[in-house]
Amino acid sequence: MKSPSLWMSSIGLSSLAVAAASGWFAATMFAGPATSKEPRFPQLTMDQLDARQKPLGEQVMKVSSVGLAGPYNPMMRSPVLGQKLFDLFAYLRWDTSVPVKLNEFAIIIIGRQWRSQVEWFAHAPLAQKAGLSPQIIADLKANKRPANMAEDEATVYDFVTELTTTHKVSDATYARAKKIFNDQQIVDLTAVAGNYVMVAMLLAMAEESTPPGKEAPFKPGEP
Template sequence: MRGPIGAALLAITLATPGLAQNRFPSIPPEQMTPEQRALAAAIQSGPRAAVPGRDNSIGGPFNVWLRSPGVGDRLQALGSELRFRTSLPQALNEFAILITAREWSSQYEWFAHHRLALAAGLPASIAADLAEGRRPEGMNDDQRVIYDFCIELHRTRFVSDANFAAVKQRFGEQGVVDLIAVSGYYVALAMTLNTARVGLPDGVAPPLPELRR
């Protein structure tokens, strides 16, 4: 929710003791069920383990998904596919994730992927414009078609012939499917984070400003 009402609700949330706390406390390993331990092991292994600077603890959305290990396992596997085996260039894939984070005002999602996007080559100025709710200036052709496709899909729930054709021409039919999938997956992840009220690390200020539209 945006505008004065959204700002007021955010202020109430931050000002009310306990309301902004994570609704799903961490589960100590010794208290996990066998299914939860298997999910934790899957999350901590594979390509995620090779990400530089990654905290290998079970936090963020993964701690929430431990409550439903079957769902969590399928979600983490899909996330791994969409991050590490997508047909889209990494910088553009991360751009799509940041667009989703901004559309859902998911502070944790933006925090987790902003540095990955910049490391992959997304210009900091484009991320900064996006964070402020502006159409980024200086986008190249690839960035522009990703932005136009994702913004239209998020905001209208449909994609025009022009935006569909632009992505298909540049990235093929697999690229179209991968772009839809990464957008949808990170909507589900943002829903998880926002519902669970997953907080940022200590000392980290919320990176996304409140938007008024």
């Protein structure tokens, strides 16, 4: 079992956290949260949780570096779903068959596509810690196909990008993946990408952003 850190420190006992490649949606669709209105989901604290929410909240607090913030805040509003997601992401983060470096790379590919401040803030450091080159991370953040990727990294980038932007995987891309990954790994890679699409959607809907005092990775007007 891989040990939790940062966001999946923030995402889960087993975690949470979950799309789409460069520039496939206009940046304006992912504008930051409005500042002139009440938050869509006021931040919950442990003492505000009811009997249905508290068991999940206690699990989250054991592993989360951001407490009940990020995706956990809206998840608490649907505690049965939240618990099932928490358990699913335990596998997708800590027990997946995909090597951690490539798993985190897939996550930040999704985070970049969605310009998800929280996903990038949480997972770019985890990807680097797992061994992904800082230059690859920088290229991805700049909305470019990273240069100098190893074969497995390039395969993950092309597989995830093609699936999320064209809604299919070509025979050529699938054949490349089969040279590197077994069937379980291909299924797990697909699932982690789709999972972080869902997380990005949840964060966008709830207008969740980076923790207070932390700089947002993506600035207004950037692609």
